[in-house]
Amino acid sequence: MKHVFSTSIRAAFFGLFGALLLAVAAPAPASAQVNPTTQAVKEEQLLRQLQQVDGRISIPDAKASVLMQPAGRQWREFHNTTMFWTGAVSVLGMLGLLVIFYMVRGRIMIDAGPSGRTITRFNSFERFIHWMTAGTFMVLALTGLNVAFGKYLLLPLIGPEAFTTVSQLGKYAHNYLAFPFMIGVVFMFLVWVKDNIPTSIDAAWIAAGGGLFSKGVHPPAKKFNAGQKLIFWTVIIGGVALSISGVVLLFPFYQTTIENMQLAQIVHGLVGAVIVAIMIAHIYIGSVGMEGAFDAMGSGEVDVNWAKEHHSLWVQEEMAKSGSGSKPAAVAAE
Amino acid sequence: MARMKFLCDADRCIECNACVTACKNEHEVPWGINRRRVVTINDGKPGERSISMACMHCTDAPCAAVCPVDCFLTTADGVVLHSKDLCIGCGYCFYACPFGAPQYPKVGNFGSRGKMDKCTYCAGGPEADNSPEEYAKYGANRLAEGKLPICAEMCSTKALLAGDGEMIATIYKERVLKRGYGSGAWGWKVAYKETIAV
Numbered sequence: 001m002k003h004v005f006s007t008s009i010r011a012a013f014f015g016l017f018g019a020l021l022l023a024v025a026a027p028a029p030a031s032a033q034v035n036p037t038t039q040a041v042k043e044e045q046l047l048r049q050l051q052q053v054d055g056r057i058s059i060p061d062a063k064a065s066v067l068m069q070p071a072g073r074q075w076r077e078f079h080n081t082t083m084f085w086t087g088a089v090s091v092l093g094m095l096g097l098l099v100i101f102y103m104v105r106g107r108i109m110i111d112a113g114p115s116g117r118t119i120t121r122f123n124s125f126e127r128f129i130h131w132m133t134a135g136t137f138m139v140l141a142l143t144g145l146n147v148a149f150g151k152y153l154l155l156p157l158i159g160p161e162a163f164t165t166v167s168q169l170g171k172y173a174h175n176y177l178a179f180p181f182m183i184g185v186v187f188m189f190l191v192w193v194k195d196n197i198p199t200s201i202d203a204a205w206i207a208a209g210g211g212l213f214s215k216g217v218h219p220p221a222k223k224f225n226a227g228q229k230l231i232f233w234t235v236i237i238g239g240v241a242l243s244i245s246g247v248v249l250l251f252p253f254y255q256t257t258i259e260n261m262q263l264a265q266i267v268h269g270l271v272g273a274v275i276v277a278i279m280i281a282h283i284y285i286g287s288v289g290m291e292g293a294f295d296a297m298g299s300g301e302v303d304v305n306w307a308k309e310h311h312s313l314w315v316q317e318e319m320a321k322s323g324s325g326s327k328p329a330a331v332a333a334e
Numbered sequence: 335m336a337r338m339k340f341l342c343d344a345d346r347c348i349e350c351n352a353c354v355t356a357c358k359n360e361h362e363v364p365w366g367i368n369r370r371r372v373v374t375i376n377d378g379k380p381g382e383r384s385i386s387m388a389c390m391h392c393t394d395a396p397c398a399a400v401c402p403v404d405c406f407l408t409t410a411d412g413v414v415l416h417s418k419d420l421c422i423g424c425g426y427c428f429y430a431c432p433f434g435a436p437q438y439p440k441v442g443n444f445g446s447r448g449k450m451d452k453c454t455y456c457a458g459g460p461e462a463d464n465s466p467e468e469y470a471k472y473g474a475n476r477l478a479e480g481k482l483p484i485c486a487e488m489c490s491t492k493a494l495l496a497g498d499g500e501m502i503a504t505i506y507k508e509r510v511l512k513r514g515y516g517s518g519a520w521g522w523k524v525a526y527k528e529t530i531a532v
Contacts, residue, residue: 040345040381043518044529055373055385058351061366067373067387068432070524076396076430147402147424155404160420164403168422252425252447262429 052258063253075262083269087148090277098284108290110306111216118301119318126191127300133184133235136177141276143170148269178246185239192232195223201313202226223314231282238275241267336498337412338455338477339526340486341506342386344517346493349374349384353485353494357388360456360484361473367437369453370485383517386485386494389414389435389453390525397427397436411477412499413455418471423447432524455496456483503530 046053052069122130146154146167155163205226208219212227219225224232248256248264256264286293292306307315349372357363357370370388391414398406398414405420406427425447427436438447449471458475461468468475476484486496495502503519510516510532519530 040515040517041375041383043520044523046375047523053375055375056377057371057373059354059368059371061368061371064368064371064434065373066434067375067385068521068524069434070432072396072430072432073524076400079400079426079430151402151404160404164405164420164422167403171422171424249425258429258434261425265426265429 063258066258069258071259071262075265078266079269083148083266083273086270087145087273087276090273091145091280094277094280098281098289102284102289105213107288108212108285110291110303111218111309112305114292114303115305117304118295119304119307119315120300121296121302121307122300124300127297129184129187129191130297132180133188136181136184137279139173139177140181141272141279143174144272145276146170147174148273175250178243178250182239182243185236185243188232189236192224193236196229196232198226198229202229218309218312220312221310221314222317223311225310227285231278234275234278238271238278241271242275245271337500338391338497339412339499339502339522340388340390340455340483341495341502341519341522341530343493343495343506343509344383344385344520345513345515346491346509347372347384347386348491348493350490353386353489356484356488357453360476361454363451363473364439367439367451369435369437369451385520386489387433387435387521388485389431389455390433390521391453391455392432392525393527396430396432400426400430402426407460409457411455411457413457413477415454415457415459415472416450416452417460418449418451421449423449433521453483456481499526506530507532 043053047068047070051071053067055065055067057065147170150163150167154166158166199222201220201222202225205219205221208217210225210227211217211219245264245268248260249268252261286297292303293310295302295306304315351372354368354370354372358368361369363369370386372384372386374382374384376382391408391412393412395406395408395414397416398404398408401416402424403420403422405417406414407416408414423438423440423446425436425438427450428434428438435452437451438449439451440446440448454472454475456474456476458464458468458478459472461471463478464475474484476482481487483496486494495505506516506519507530516532523529
């Protein structure tokens with residue numbers, strides 16, 4: 001009986017104490033209520049704090065949970081202004097430079113004249129890899145330029161329906177020919193990297209301006225001179241950048257966000273424009289710009305005098321390797 | 335001519351998604367495409383807000399500016415429409431759109447996204463009004479029948495407003511003044527370069 005009494009006293013005491021404690025700790029009931037309207041998210045405030053406004057969405061499309069991305073305006077600005085002018089200036093600028101170069105320097109001739117004897121410069125596999133990459137690049141470049149400039153240049157000429165057909169086919173060509181191009185870049189790297197490591201000979205070649213600007217000047221070079229090495233590394237580094245950004249663009253929103261996609265497009269566009277400009281120079285010097293240069297990638301057999309002038313050290317190496325190295329031209333003299 | 339706009343009063347939206355469903359039904363929108371969606375911000379926290387979002391039919395629309403085949407057009411009512419005959423499905427409009435409005439019917443491997451689809455403000459496309467061709471490509475053309483977009487018309491709390499910009503801005507302003515708060519006209523500053531000052 002006594003025992004029961006004391007427990008009930010103790011319970012009452014602790015109950016009272018507990019209630020007192022609660023009353024002290026908890027704020028007054030009136031102010032405890034949350035007023036949702038005062039704490040509501042405000043658009044203005046969110047846009048000021050964040051690059052974009054994200055939320056939760058009940059549909060499976062994860063990228064739809066981005067309510068607003070005002071950064072789209074910056075991408076638009078890039079696409080319509082920065083990209084437009086970078087592309088226009090680099091392509092037209094390079095064409096202009098080449099026209100001036102041609103008018104000043106003319107076609108670079110073989111100083112000693114063709115010897116009639118040839119030496120093998122590129123074997124059929126090297127030429128196959130080159131033309132696979134070059135051929136696909138031409139299509140990729142033209143269809144890429146069409147996306148950037150077609151609506152200003154081609155659309156007014158052929159009308160909207162025909163332009164859509166061209167652009168649609170161009171898009172598919174661009175997307176699928178990207179794969180042989182990427183394979184080509186990989187093989188070019190494997191086949192030619194050993195001849196493209198920069199050496200001290202390159203410094204001398206650059207110091208002499210490659211002999212580009214003065215007749216009869218031919219700084220020594222091995223299989224590739226410094227200018228060709230520059231082309232090589234531009235294609236490899238640029239090609240890898242184009243490949244990575246291009247694959248991201250080919251598989252939109254696979255583990256990527258809207259910012260990733262915009263960035264991939266920016267990289268793809270800018271690198272593409274620069275490479276197109278550099279390739280125009282490469283095409284020029286490999287065809288109309290220099291006598292005897294095209295044979296290297298055409299038949300693979302270059303004139304010995306051309307080789308001696310432009311790749312003197314390489315000719316010496318080849319001669320040493322095979323005794324004479326050179327062989328008579330395929331077509332016998334009369 | 336009216337300048338048609340959307341306005342979502344987030345303080346009224348109850349995230350019922352009826353606008354999404356009505357839109358899908360009205361236009362027979364295929365699976366996977368959401369011309370309209372409801373996004374909830376600060377979900378589960380005090381002051382959470384839901385916003386129904388679709389194409390805002392921007393002034394100086396970014397999609398039209400970046401489109402490489404120039405397939406967009408703006409009607410006299412300020413509605414941004416596009417031609418599915420001209421679209422090549424490049425995806426550029428999605429990169430430029432501040433509201434994630436453009437949708438693509440295909441998953442997107444190797445660039446095969448199909449023709450872009452988006453909210454038409456229930457105004458169809460460039461084809462003849464309410465022709466079978468227009469319906470097949472873009473869905474119903476309610477505007478040509480003198481009706482407003484279905485999403486706003488059937489909104490049970492009248493959170494989503496559609497109509498002439500000035501008129502819906504006035505309605506929103508009156509609401510904010512009367513109830514004493516408002517989380518803003520979502521998207522207006524980005525889409526129309528103006529906000530509703532209360």
